[in-house]
Amino acid sequence: MTTAETTAGATLPAPAASEPSRWKKIKEGLSFFSRSKVALAGLILVGFWVLIALFADNCLITPRCYVGMVQGDDITQWATSEEYQSWLSRYSPVEQFRGRNREGPSADHWLGTDTRGRDIWARLAHGSRSILTLAPISVIVALIVGGTLGLAAGYFGGLIDEVMMRILDAIISFPQILLYLVIIAALGASATNVVLAITIAGAPGIARLVRGLALDIKTRDYIAAAQTRGESPWYIMFVEILPNARGPIIIDSMLRMGYAVFSIGTLGFLGLGLPPPSPDWGSIVQAGRSAIQAGRPWEALWGSIAIAMVVVGLNLIADGLAEESQRYR
Amino acid sequence: MTKFLIRRIIFLVGTLFAVSIAVFAISELAPGDIAVNVLGNTITPDQRTSFNAQNGLDQPVVTRYVRWMFGSDWQASALIGNSLTKVYDADENRTKWWAVAEDNVVFYNKTPDGETMYRVERTIQPDGKLGESREIELGDDVWTVNDAGDKIFWGVDEDGRAAMWVRGAAQEEQRLTKAGWISIAGAPSAYIPLQSGLIRGDPGVSFITRSPVIETLWPRLKNTLLLAGIAFAFIMPLALLFGIIAGLNEGRGLDRFLSITSLVATATPEFASGVFLIVIFAVWLGLFPGAVVIPPGTSIFDRPEMLVLPVMTLTLIELGYVLRVTRASMIEVMRANYIRTAVLKGLPYFRIVFRHALRNALLAPITVIMLHVNWLVGGIVVVETLFGFPGLGSYVLTSALNTDIFALEAATMVLVIIAVLTQLLADIIYVYLNPRIRYT
Numbered sequence: 027m028t029t030a031e032t033t034a035g036a037t038l039p040a041p042a043a044s045e046p047s048r049w050k051k052i053k054e055g056l057s058f059f060s061r062s063k064v065a066l067a068g069l070i071l072v073g074f075w076v077l078i079a080l081f082a083d084n085c086l087i088t089p090r091c092y093v094g095m096v097q098g099d100d101i102t103q104w105a106t107s108e109e110y111q112s113w114l115s116r117y118s119p120v121e122q123f124r125g126r127n128r129e130g131p132s133a134d135h136w137l138g139t140d141t142r143g144r145d146i147w148a149r150l151a152h153g154s155r156s157i158l159t160l161a162p163i164s165v166i167v168a169l170i171v172g173g174t175l176g177l178a179a180g181y182f183g184g185l186i187d188e189v190m191m192r193i194l195d196a197i198i199s200f201p202q203i204l205l206y207l208v209i210i211a212a213l214g215a216s217a218t219n220v221v222l223a224i225t226i227a228g229a230p231g232i233a234r235l236v237r238g239l240a241l242d243i244k245t246r247d248y249i250a251a252a253q254t255r256g257e258s259p260w261y262i263m264f265v266e267i268l269p270n271a272r273g274p275i276i277i278d279s280m281l282r283m284g285y286a287v288f289s290i291g292t293l294g295f296l297g298l299g300l301p302p303p304s305p306d307w308g309s310i311v312q313a314g315r316s317a318i319q320a321g322r323p324w325e326a327l328w329g330s331i332a333i334a335m336v337v338v339g340l341n342l343i344a345d346g347l348a349e350e351s352q353r354y355r
Numbered sequence: 356m357t358k359f360l361i362r363r364i365i366f367l368v369g370t371l372f373a374v375s376i377a378v379f380a381i382s383e384l385a386p387g388d389i390a391v392n393v394l395g396n397t398i399t400p401d402q403r404t405s406f407n408a409q410n411g412l413d414q415p416v417v418t419r420y421v422r423w424m425f426g427s428d429w430q431a432s433a434l435i436g437n438s439l440t441k442v443y444d445a446d447e448n449r450t451k452w453w454a455v456a457e458d459n460v461v462f463y464n465k466t467p468d469g470e471t472m473y474r475v476e477r478t479i480q481p482d483g484k485l486g487e488s489r490e491i492e493l494g495d496d497v498w499t500v501n502d503a504g505d506k507i508f509w510g511v512d513e514d515g516r517a518a519m520w521v522r523g524a525a526q527e528e529q530r531l532t533k534a535g536w537i538s539i540a541g542a543p544s545a546y547i548p549l550q551s552g553l554i555r556g557d558p559g560v561s562f563i564t565r566s567p568v569i570e571t572l573w574p575r576l577k578n579t580l581l582l583a584g585i586a587f588a589f590i591m592p593l594a595l596l597f598g599i600i601a602g603l604n605e606g607r608g609l610d611r612f613l614s615i616t617s618l619v620a621t622a623t624p625e626f627a628s629g630v631f632l633i634v635i636f637a638v639w640l641g642l643f644p645g646a647v648v649i650p651p652g653t654s655i656f657d658r659p660e661m662l663v664l665p666v667m668t669l670t671l672i673e674l675g676y677v678l679r680v681t682r683a684s685m686i687e688v689m690r691a692n693y694i695r696t697a698v699l700k701g702l703p704y705f706r707i708v709f710r711h712a713l714r715n716a717l718l719a720p721i722t723v724i725m726l727h728v729n730w731l732v733g734g735i736v737v738v739e740t741l742f743g744f745p746g747l748g749s750y751v752l753t754s755a756l757n758t759d760i761f762a763l764e765a766a767t768m769v770l771v772i773i774a775v776l777t778q779l780l781a782d783i784i785y786v787y788l789n790p791r792i793r794y795t
Contacts, residue, residue, distance in 0.1 A: 064615065196370050199775050203733035204751065204767050208381050211755035211763065288624050292737055295626040296752055311626055315741065319645055323634045330627035341622040 058350060065346025071339030075154045075332070082115040082151040101152060101304055115151035119305045120144065128322045138324040141313060146325055150332050153305035157336065160217060161286040164224035165279055171225060172232025173275070177263040179233065180240025191237070194230035202227045206289065210298040217300060220293060224286050235278055239271035246270075277347045284340035291333040307333050356786065363782060367775055371768075375553070378767050379420050382760045392758050393562045402536060405529035409516065410562070411548040423559060423764070426552025428452070431517030434509040439517075439549060445484055450567060451515030452549040453477075461485075464493075464510030466520055466541045472497050472508055498522050511549075518543030558765030563757050568765045572750065576769060579735060579746035581655065585662060586669035586731075594674050595720060598681025602716070603708065605686050614682065621675030625737040629668040633741075636664060647744040665742045672734050676727060677720055684719040688712045718788050725781030729774050 059066045083105075085091040091104050104110060105118045112118060116136075123135075123143040130138045137146040175194070179187040197205075209223040243249065244267065252262050293299045294308015302309065307329050314325025390398065390406040398406070407413045411422065422430075428439045437454040442461055444451060453461035462476040472493040478486035498506035506522035521544045528542030551557040558568040601613040620628070637645030643663045649655060655662060688694065689712055697707045736748035743749070747766055754762035 193373075196373050199370060199729070199771070199778060200374060201729045201732035201770055201774055203736050204770060207736070207751060207755045208378060208763070208767065211758060212381050284622060288622070291624050292626065292733075295624075295737065296740060297756060308626075311630060315630070318630065318633055318638060321638060323630070323638055326630045327634055330624075330630040334623040334627045337624060338619050338622045341618055345618060 058346070062346035062350060064349070065343050068339040068342025068344075068346065071335045072343065075336055075339075076158060078114055078151050079154040079158050081113050082148075082155070083113050084109070084111040105152075112148065115145075115148040117145040117148040119148045119152040120303055121148075128317055128325070130322070130324055137328045140310070140325045141317070146310075146328050149305035149310060150307065150328060153307045153310065154332070154336075156217070156300060156304065157287055157290055157307055157333075160220060160290055161283055164221040164286050164290075165228070165282050167221060168225045168228035168232055168282065169275070169279060172229035173236050173268070175229065176233035176236025177240050177267060180237035181244055181259060181263050181267065183241075187237070190233070194233055197226070197230045198234075202289075203292070206293060206298070207296075210293065215293075215298050215301055220290060220299065223293075224289055227289070228282055228286070232275075232278065232282070235274065236271065239274060240267050243267045243270050273351055277344055277351060280340060280344035280347055284337050284344060287333065287337050287340060291337070359786070360783070363779055367779055370775060371772065374771050375424060375764075375768060376420065378764050378771075379423060380416075382758075382763055383416065383419065389562060389758070389760065402529040409514075409528070409546050409548070411546060422548070422550065422552070423761075424553050426550055426555060426557065427517070427547050428549050428551055431509075431511075431547045431549060434519075434547075435511065435517060436509075439511065441551075442479065442485065443483070449565075452511060452517075453515065454511045462511075463513055463515070464508070464518075464520075465513055469520065469523055469541045472510070472520065474510075475513075507544075512543055512546075515549060517547040517549055519545040553765070553768065558768075559761035561754075561759050561762050563754075563759040563762070568762045572747070572762070572765055572769070575745060575747045575750045575766075578655065578744065579739070579748060582662065582665060582669070582739075582744065582746055583731060583735060586666045586673070589666060589670045590673045590677065591724065593670070594677035594724075595681055595717065597674075598678040598720065599685050599708075599713070599716065601678065602682040602685025602689065605682075605689075610682070614679065617675030617678045619675075620671045621673075621679075623672070625668055625672050625734050626741050628671050629664070629738060629741045632664050632667055632671075636667075645742070647742045649745060665738050665744055668738050668741070669731070669734050673727065673731060676730070677724055680723045681716070681720040685712070685716040688716040691715075714788075718785070721788065722781045722785045725777045725784065728777040732770050732774060 059069050080086060083091075085104075088109050090107075090109060102120050105120045110118060121144060123139060123145070125143070126135070126139050127141060127143045128139060129135060132138070135145050135147065137150070140146055140149065175190060179190045205227045206223045209226065210219055213219045213222070240263070249262060249266055252266050257266075290299065290306075291308040291311075294306040294310075295312050297309075297312060299308045300306040310329035311326045311333070314323070314327075314329060317323065318326050388403070389410075389412060390403045394402065394406060404413075411419060411427075414422075421427075432439050435454055437456065439452055440455050440461065441450050442453050443449075453463060456462050456474075456476060459479045460476055461479060462474045464472055464474055466472050474491045474493055476489045476491060480486050498508055501507050508520045508522070510518060510520070512518040520541075528539045529536060548560075550559045553559075556569065558572070560566065561568050561571070564571065597613055597617070601610045604610045623631075633645040636642045644658075644661050645664060647655075647661045647665065649661075694707060694712055697711050702711075732748070735746065736752055738744065739746045739748035740752055747770065751763065751766045751770070753759075754766060
């Protein structure tokens with residue numbers, strides 16, 4: 027505790043005459059991880075999978091691979107094309123090794139093979155992509171929707187606030203898993219619908235948070251100044267209020283990111299995730315579940331470990347951030 | 356307090372209505388055809404039209420919502436002129452609707468040719484079974500003339516639906532039986548599927564299983580309440596105890612350990628921690644069964660060890676959250692001035708903790724636990740699926756996957772009602788525990 031306090035004091039930005047350079051800002055951001063061991067552990071867990079996702083195959087230098095990703099969840103088309111090369115994943119995620127079904131870890135297949143004889147490590151490496159892109163996208167969409175609603179409710183107040191909050195309260199009182207189930211069951215399982223479901227479930231919470239912050243900030247003098255200047259309400263909301271509310275929103279988004287990964291994994295596990303043969307982590311656990319009792323738990327086990335790593339990592343980072351912000355208070 | 360309660364209850368009823376509309380709208384307006392889903396995609400347009408008419412699916416959404424929520428038997432009863440009732444038919448092993456003729460006599464109507472109406476009467480015997488059937492030919496005067504000039508007759512058909520026959524209309528009905536599709540002559544022109552409505556405890560008849568939803572839902576709900584109750588009984592004391600210990604040792608190694616462990620346990624998705632537990636305790640150590648299998652005729656209590664792993668999984672995921680809230684609350688209370696006064700007064704440490712701090716520190720976690728029921732519902736769906744536990748959670752999932760809409764809607768409503776009621780309970784407990792708050 028004492029060391030943390032002294033370091034925190036030392037890094038407090040000195041009243042500098044000029045704006046700090048971009049490099050300095052990045053360095054400051056990184057020094058947060060060296061201060062908080064918890065956050066560092068989280069960064070390592072998440073960073074591992076980010077690296078794997080980036081360098082699983084030669085996707086980064088082959089623009090054509092993005093087309094396949096965007097067009098659908100059909101990974102087969104890309105992974106069987108001629109340009110495809112395995113890098114960190116070692117094998118193609120759809121290649122089936124005959125006669126090597128449900129094997130345990132070996133030198134050939136580090137994590138073993140699944141029911142169809144596919145390399146589990148290759149599937150997990152490719153599966154990290156969908157989960158690491160869908161989670162931030164859904165959080166950002168939820169932030170845009172929830173943030174706008176919350177800002178409007180908090181800033182305008184009155185009837186808008188009352189009506190909006192009652193509706194959002196009703197959504198919050200609804201168990202989230204049911205929201206997912208009903209939405210996905212009605213609309214079908216696809217990447218877009220997963221994002222939609224997480225947005226609908228997450229936006230009310232964000233709106234509540236942002237509304238609270240907006241209610242507080244709108245009493246400040248600089249808001250009154252902006253109003254006197256004759257700025258439009260939207261300018262005040264997005265340029266004056268929003269940047270000053272960013273601290274709690276960032277911490278909340280980090281937690282939500284963890285929860286989004288959690289939800290995407292859960293949806294996959296329940297059979298509502300990305301359709302096969304997409305190497306969705308939740309679906310991998312679901313597929314391997316039946317083999318656990320037969321003494322071949324590898325597929326389910328590694329899938330669970332991968333998801334747990336990312337969710338726990340994101341939560342640790344959020345926890346570190348929250349602790350850090352409390353220290354300054 | 357009474358005023359607050361009344362306001363909350365009115366708000367609660369309003370919320371439930373809003374939720375019911377939302378649930379109904381999402382699940383009914385979804386793309387995809389219920390007829391295709393139930394009968395397969397090889398049906399002809401005729402068969403689909405007939406199915407939709409028989410099940411009231413050709414009606415506007417508002418009508419269908421009203422029937423689902425408030426029932427359709429009173430509408431039909433007014434048209435038929437007799438009261439309607441549900442009777443269990445032991446021969447067919449199903450409960451269906453009948454019109455009531457007089458005391459203990461029920462009947463349905465049929466016509467072989469669309470000209471002569473028959474009434475098939477059966478007596479309800481004292482033991483609740485139905486007696487022999489008796490056919491009565493009805494005269495010409497039963498037909499009434501409607502606005503369009505057609506001669507019509509409202510009655511209950513053989514399948515227990517309210518139905519309108521038009522005289523002389525050679526209507527055919529397509530029906531899927533065990534022997535395949537058959538077409539029945541002298542069929543009604545319009546139907547009202549009978550149900551007494553969610554509000555009166557009848558969520559309808561499942562399209563998939565053809566049995567009333569309530570019959571399959573109720574045992575599942577009991578199982579789930581049992582599982583959740585046992586899990587709750589473990590989570591509460593453990594989380595509060597560890598939370599208080601962590602809060603009292605703030606910043607020390609023990610606190611760090613408890614906080615980080617609980618964070619990891621809570622962050623790990625239920626299915627992942629469940630898989631870890633199964634692998635460790637069921638596969639490697641062989642201590643507990645890794646799945647819940649209840650053969651017909653036995654109950655969970657015959658092999659209670661089946662519940663160990665599901666309860667453990669739920670405990671893991673819930674424990675951390677409550678622990679962290681308790682810890683934060685305990686830290687805050689221990690820094691309060693009145694605790695400092697007690698310390699300076701020279702009171703023993705344990706007396707301060709148990710007599711002075713605890714009551715105030717437990718305020719936050721107890722309400723949080725109640726508010727956390729929403730989260731517990733999510734955990735239950737996943738845990739029940741993972742362990743194959745026959746509860747409401749897996750029921751919701753299967754009905755969602757099969758688009759068994761009446762079952763899905765009913766189960767969803769039950770879970771939402773539980774969640775909303777516990778939230779109300781949390782508010783009441785909070786007011787009761789905290790004398791500083793008085794709602795008016």
